[in-house]
Amino acid sequence: MMDFLNLFTKYMEKGVNLIYIGFSSGLSGTVQAAQMAKNQVLEGNHAITIDVLDTKCASLGFGLVVYQAAKMAREGKSRKEILEAVHFYSEHMEHIFTVDDLEYLYRGGRVSRTTAFVGSLLNIKPILNVEDGKLVPIEKMRGRRKVLQRMVEIMEERGVALNKQIIAISHGDDLETALELKEIIMEEFGTKEFLINTIGGAIGAHAGPGTIALFFLNELMDK
Numbered sequence: 001m002m003d004f005l006n007l008f009t010k011y012m013e014k015g016v017n018l019i020y021i022g023f024s025s026g027l028s029g030t031v032q033a034a035q036m037a038k039n040q041v042l043e044g045n046h047a048i049t050i051d052v053l054d055t056k057c058a059s060l061g062f063g064l065v066v067y068q069a070a071k072m073a074r075e076g077k078s079r080k081e082i083l084e085a086v087h088f089y090s091e092h093m094e095h096i097f098t099v100d101d102l103e104y105l106y107r108g109g110r111v112s113r114t115t116a117f118v119g120s121l122l123n124i125k126p127i128l129n130v131e132d133g134k135l136v137p138i139e140k141m142r143g144r145r146k147v148l149q150r151m152v153e154i155m156e157e158r159g160v161a162l163n164k165q166i167i168a169i170s171h172g173d174d175l176e177t178a179l180e181l182k183e184i185i186m187e188e189f190g191t192k193e194f195l196i197n198t199i200g201g202a203i204g205a206h207a208g209p210g211t212i213a214l215f216f217l218n219e220l221m222d223k
Contacts, residue, residue: 004037008050012041017079018050021066021086025054026134028202051083055090058130059097059203060168060195061215065089067166067195085221092219094158095130096138098147100172100210127151148177151214152184159216162189170199172211181212 004020011018020038022031031054038050055065068089072082125147127138138154141147155162167185171178178196185191198204199211 001033001037004034005040008037008041012045012048015048017048019069019079019082019086020050020052021062021069022052022054023062024056024058024130024134026056026132027058027130053083053086053090055086055093056130056132057090057093058095059199059213059215060170060197061093061095061130061213063195063197064093064166064168064215088219088221089217092217094155094216094218095213096127096151096154096158096215097129097170097207097211097213098125098127098151099207100125100144100174101208127154148181148184148212151212152181152188155185155214155216156188158218159189160218161220162216163191164220165191165216166193166195167191168195168197168215170197170211170213170215172199172204172207172209174210174212177210177212181214 008018020034022028022034025031031052034052038052042048042050055062057065065086069082069086072085077085125142125144126140127147127150129136129138139150141150159165162185167182169178169181175196175198182194182196185194199207199213204211
C-alpha cells in the first residue's frame, strides 16, 4: 500500500488527475490496496480525481486493457473516453488458457491432489477461462495438440472480427508453441496484430512451464 500512497501523493501535489488500472481483484489484492491509498490521499482533499478500476483481467488480458488506455492517452483522448474504453475492454476480454502440468495448479490450491495426479497420469490438459476475475474450468482434453486446436475453436466461437483485433498470447517459457499458435490464428482468421510475451512470475508460479494463454475480445467497441 505504501507504494500507492507515495505515487498518489506525488501526483496529488502536482495537481494531476489519475487513472489506476488494476489487475483482477479475484486474483490479487492490489486493487484493494490502491483503493485504500486513494481514500487516504483524498481524505479532505478534492483538488484531484483518482479513479481505481478493477479490470477483472489477468496476464496479457490485463495488458491489452492497459495497452488500449495508454494508446488512447497518447492520442489525446479525453478522460471520459479512456474510462469508457477500459470498462468495455475489461468486460469483453476473453482469457482462454491451458497448463502443461496440473501439479502447479495443485500447489496453488486450484485443483485437488487427486485431480493433479490423475490428470498427469492420463495426460489430461485443462482448458480454463477467467470469468468475473476468477479461474473457471471449461473443458478437459487428452493431449497437447488437441488442446491447442480446441482453444482456437473456442476463440472462433467466442470472438468477433478476429482479423481486426490485437490478439495476445502469453506463455510459460514456451515461445515455440506460442509462435505456432500465432501461425494457426493468422491462417484461420487473417489476424495481423499480436502481442506475445512470457507470463509474469506470480502467475507463472501457479501455472507452471508450458502454460499457453489466448486473449481476445468477444465484442468490439467500433462496429
